[in-house]
Amino acid sequence: MKLLVVEDNEHIRKSIVRAFKANKYVVDDTGDGEDGLWHALEYNYDVIVLDIMLPKLDGKQILQKIRQAGKDTPVLFLTALDQLDDKIEGFKIGADDYLVKSFAIEELLARVEALSRRRYQAISSVIKVADLELDRSARTVSRNGQLLSMTPQSFSLLELFMLRKGQVISRSEIEQCIYDEHVNPMSNVVESAIYALRKALQVDKSQPQLIQTKRGMGYYLQDPGCE
Template sequence: MPTVLVIEDDEVTAREIVTELGAHAIRADWVADGRAGLERAAGGGYDLITLDRMLPGLDGIGVVAALRRMQVDTPVLMISALSDVDERVRGLRAGGDDYLTKPFAPDEMAARVEVLLRRRRQPESNRLQVADLELDLVRHVAHRNGQQLNLLPTEYRLLEFLMRNAGQALTRSMIFETVWGYHFDPGTNVIDVHIARLRRKLEGAGPPLIHTVRGTGYMLALPES
């Protein structure tokens, strides 16, 4: 069972995180202070850390920056009410692996944790493969059923994110923030447009691999029988 360290000073939020992760078979320990959290995290033994941005003792930026200086590479999901782009960029540049703004949907928080855990478990490779779909990470070339796909740069990044998390339902905000690199605007249909284009290219060489997850987003998985 994966183990997550929750560093969060708000008890209600912390209990919400611990409860939701427990529902996904992920054990969580809670620490309410930045310095105490840093000490626990530096001791190792955790598969992932959820880290509040505003903490007593030492703030989240200080915690993650200190961990990276100590060569602790545990994935960090930063969680904060500070949602502007500058704060997000600051958190990621300090060493965070993902950034989730408050208020958040508990199931999306759990999904982001699962994605980071899966990414950490994946061995480094120059190639991704799902069914007859292959992605060359060095040459940035995709093939399906032996046929090369003509992908635009954004389509390639979108396909790589879907393949790295095959079988996982990905929310629109997760896709948008990873592929486009900035905060998701619920009013935009840019994801749906790119998914439709990518689907057409993939389905020109085989059965559907990209599935719509109603009310959530999209998932890349084996062809439906």
């Protein structure tokens, strides 16, 4: 699972990041509101842990911009504001949960796990785009009824493309999908991953190419039936 933690108190932020990493999570973190918004819009996260009182942009402004951008990433507000009105306002603008400081790290872990679990239970196990069918539970992919052989890396990348059909996915997002750490921007790992995925999908040369390039921007999954 991949998380974003936006918290300006360095001690609290480091404690949260350390706890999640100890539980095998991939975590991005920042103490700046504008940087937090950039990460939230640029990358896909399973859950965002978001403080309200932040420099430059506060948590409520960040959440509003995330929702306006059409992203439904679960957001847990982490704040010292403990009045009922504050909580109600947070839920009204799209927060999924609310945890008041100070808190036990075990409770934060449990709440984040619950948010992620609810989100993915709401997504069907089987995703279909054009003649492609991906089964998230069985970890299988078929095209036009034919079972495809695919590496775990290609499966994860295809899952990302299918969940965001028609949307351009940037190089940096693809890097985040296939690697835990950022890679050298001069390397060709993204191109290699796209090539491998295209090859795995192209079982018949007469079939249309589904993974398209948007020059200078990234790649997207095209549904020929929607053209």
